[in-house]
Amino acid sequence: MISNNNKNNEDGESWRDDLRKGPWTPREDAILIEQVEKCGKGNWSLIRKNSELRRSGKSCRLRWSNHLNPDLKKGPFSEKEEKTIDDLHAKYGNKWALMATKVSRRSDNDIKNFWNSRMKKRLREYPPQITVQQAQHFSSSPFYSVLASCYPKNNLNVELPSNISAANPPPNHNQKQPNQNDSSSSSSSFSYTNNNASFVLPLTHVSPYCKSSGLLNDVVMEGNALCRKGKSKMDATIVIGREEEELADKRKIIEEPPLPPVGTSKEEEIATIIATQSSSHQLISTEKNDNGGCNNNKEALNNSMPQMDDELLSILKNCPIYSPVRKWYKVDDDEDSLMMMEI
């Protein structure tokens, strides 16, 4: 029986536009297998046309590649597969199809479902958090007020634990963590106490000039972009055309500051970074100031630059250059420990 537009027949089957939807029946599976043997994999529209299947070619492909393909492996993922998927995800991100080509006999959908369900589990176990210092220093910095003025309707809001305030900073995070491996020489820990419990978190080295981090740089660029927002489209086109290369260079400076020589101290590292960031800020602040209704914001941004650099120095000195990476990110023998993983 064929009907149009989202109707169900007497068997409860779902149809739309002459195409059936919903779970596949064993009979449909058998037809699809037969047609794949006859027409070959990949000719999904031909299979649809030649058979009595009332499924889209797309649906046929999905059914075959996720379930009927005899090369597919079913059942729970082994530890080895899990580890492989961890590594591949760290390398490629959510490129499930690519990952599927490297994990033998698993479909991309299987890998995706496996990863997502495990991620849910992990998020419950280890809810995401920022360090108290990060929240505290961000909310008390001029940076915060500049950004807040850029988002008047959606005010930035950083909530701190009730016992933490600018006047009552948390304990120093630069405490050595006992029982750490070799990487501990470049790591530190962060301790925090509230009424009920105290925490000591080992913190993981995250280079502030790491390409994949760049949160601060993104914020600077976004603030700058917001200030430009008032320009007419034509102005924007002209400016982009003329300044694209220049901006690209600036971004390059921001994103890829020269690495400090091996063996430099933390303070020297920070000084190098600040010097680089300062020059970037200067470059940005020399841009044209013909930005329509956002002059105030941009002025605020520009005026705050010298102060911001001081503040940036303060943030970098006080905020951990290390942030925690949970143990599940990498398999570790010690189930209770946090992984120390350099990004």
Add this chain to the structure above:
DNA sequence: AAGCAGAGCAACCGCACTTGT
């Protein structure tokens, strides 16, 4: 036994890209 919540999984949707006409 009933109700509920969470986990796991199958399938759909929308978008982007490729290919054919």
Add this chain to the structure above:
DNA sequence: TACAAGTGCGGTTGCTCTGCT
């Protein structure tokens, strides 16, 4: 070159099963 159809991919939804209260 433009358009339509086909295909691939990632995100999301919704169903079923299971365990807990």
